[in-house]
Amino acid sequence: MRTILSCLLVIPALLASAGPADARQTAPMRLAIAGLVHGHVGSFLWAAQSRKDVQIVGIFEANPELLKSYAKQHGFAEDLLFTDLAAMLTKTQPEAVASFTNTLDHPKVVEAAAARRIHVMMEKPLAVSNADALRIKRAAEKAGIQVFVNYETTWYRSHAAMWPMIKERKEFGDIRKMVAMDGHNGPTAIKVQPEFLDWLRDPVRNGAGALYDFGCYGANLMTWMMDNQRPIAVTAITQQFQPESYPKVDDEATIVVEYPRAQGIIQASWNWPIGRKDFEVYGERGWAIATAGNSLRVAQPGVSDHPVTLDLLPPDQTTSISHLIAVARGTVKPNALSSLENNMIVTEILEAARESARTRKRVMLGK
Numbered sequence: 001m002r003t004i005l006s007c008l009l010v011i012p013a014l015l016a017s018a019g020p021a022d023a024r025q026t027a028p029m030r031l032a033i034a035g036l037v038h039g040h041v042g043s044f045l046w047a048a049q050s051r052k053d054v055q056i057v058g059i060f061e062a063n064p065e066l067l068k069s070y071a072k073q074h075g076f077a078e079d080l081l082f083t084d085l086a087a088m089l090t091k092t093q094p095e096a097v098a099s100f101t102n103t104l105d106h107p108k109v110v111e112a113a114a115a116r117r118i119h120v121m122m123e124k125p126l127a128v129s130n131a132d133a134l135r136i137k138r139a140a141e142k143a144g145i146q147v148f149v150n151y152e153t154t155w156y157r158s159h160a161a162m163w164p165m166i167k168e169r170k171e172f173g174d175i176r177k178m179v180a181m182d183g184h185n186g187p188t189a190i191k192v193q194p195e196f197l198d199w200l201r202d203p204v205r206n207g208a209g210a211l212y213d214f215g216c217y218g219a220n221l222m223t224w225m226m227d228n229q230r231p232i233a234v235t236a237i238t239q240q241f242q243p244e245s246y247p248k249v250d251d252e253a254t255i256v257v258e259y260p261r262a263q264g265i266i267q268a269s270w271n272w273p274i275g276r277k278d279f280e281v282y283g284e285r286g287w288a289i290a291t292a293g294n295s296l297r298v299a300q301p302g303v304s305d306h307p308v309t310l311d312l313l314p315p316d317q318t319t320s321i322s323h324l325i326a327v328a329r330g331t332v333k334p335n336a337l338s339s340l341e342n343n344m345i346v347t348e349i350l351e352a353a354r355e356s357a358r359t360r361k362r363v364m365l366g367k
Contacts, residue, residue, distance in 0.1 A: 028055040029325045032094035034085060034109045035101030036061040036070050038123050039196035044098065045074050048321055058092035060085045066195055085112050094118055096328040102199040103128050103207055107135040114143035119328045121320065124151045125216035125350065126343040128207035133347040137340060146327050148334035149343045150320040153217055153277055157310040158290035159337075160317070162281060165288065165298070165308075166225070172283025172300070175225060178264040179280040180218025183210060186270035188245040201246050208354050209249030210270045211238055218266030219257070219349040221279050223342050226259055230345055233258045235362045236353035241271050255353045266353075 286300035
């Protein structure tokens with residue numbers, strides 16, 4: 001009887017010692033949404049609402065009509081809606097923020113979240129300029145928060161399979177050339193939401209046109225494959241094949257990224273006849289070609305072109321939401337493709353490409 005009583009006395013003490021932090025790890029992650037003008041927000045909201053490990057606690061959007069529209073579509077209660085970002089963050093106290101603003105507003109979101117030590121995930125790309133990227137980096141480092149950038153291509157099994165064969169086992173030798181082909185037949189043609197189209201066609205809020213919208217994918221993957229090595233130089237050309245739809249920005253861009261012993265070619269377009277997100281890596285002794293997320297083909301001298309069976313990704317690397325939960329809860333750091341380190345270099349490449357296209361000159365990247 002004495003032993004049983006002792007155990008009964010110990011159990012409450014153990015439960016108390018677990019504390020709020022342990023309870024928080026098992027409770028749904030408190031998530032806030034900052035902005036509704038990025039077209040990917042709709043699918044993200046549906047995915048978040050379908051999960052038991054996520055609780056949307058607040059939604060900010062400066063446009064009250066757009067805010068009401070999304071609230072009606074998704075059944076959000078009135079007390080979740082805010083037209084003031086700071087007020088939402090202060091009142092709801094989320095663990096993480098998912099940002100779906102235009103790219104120009106990314107620093108404002110990060111600075112507001114950093115002031116309250118809240119982690120941030122944003123839709124690609126990181127920033128419209130190096131100056132804005134540095135604002136984000138400084139705010140994140142000062143507050144000790146994680147900031148990561150979401151690309152659809154980060155969660156491709158085809159890309160995950162490339163890494164061990166090219167970088168760990170070095171089956172193809174050193175990388176010599178990389179080619180990224182990303183885009184679709186244009187935001188007007190695919191009928192993106194009016195609020196999305198409004199800023200995609202604005203060189204200030206988007207950074208450029210297809211150059212930034214789709215050039216970032218290739219820059220992200222190439223920076224990853226090159227172990228976050230900064231390029232030597234960047235050369236780019238841009239064109240307008242649809243000036244009636246995109247009068248202020250490019251809709252076609254080709255970027256050449258120079259490394260000491262390799263080069264990357266990024267083909268970013270709003271003029272592809274069909275959408276594509278393909279990535280090719282050529283080494284000294286073979287190549288790997290990823291077509292979208294579920295197809296990877298490789299070849300080497302004496303070994304003909306053949307498909308590779310793709311493994312499943314770890315649970316915390318399968319989707320942006322799963323990764324955000326793991327990052328916010330401190331169980332993982334942002335993966336290499338999502339990381340701030342990688343995306344600071346992506347921003348350098350994109351800004352250099354924009355300058356090269358403007359001046360029609362090769363742009364050297366400083367030390």
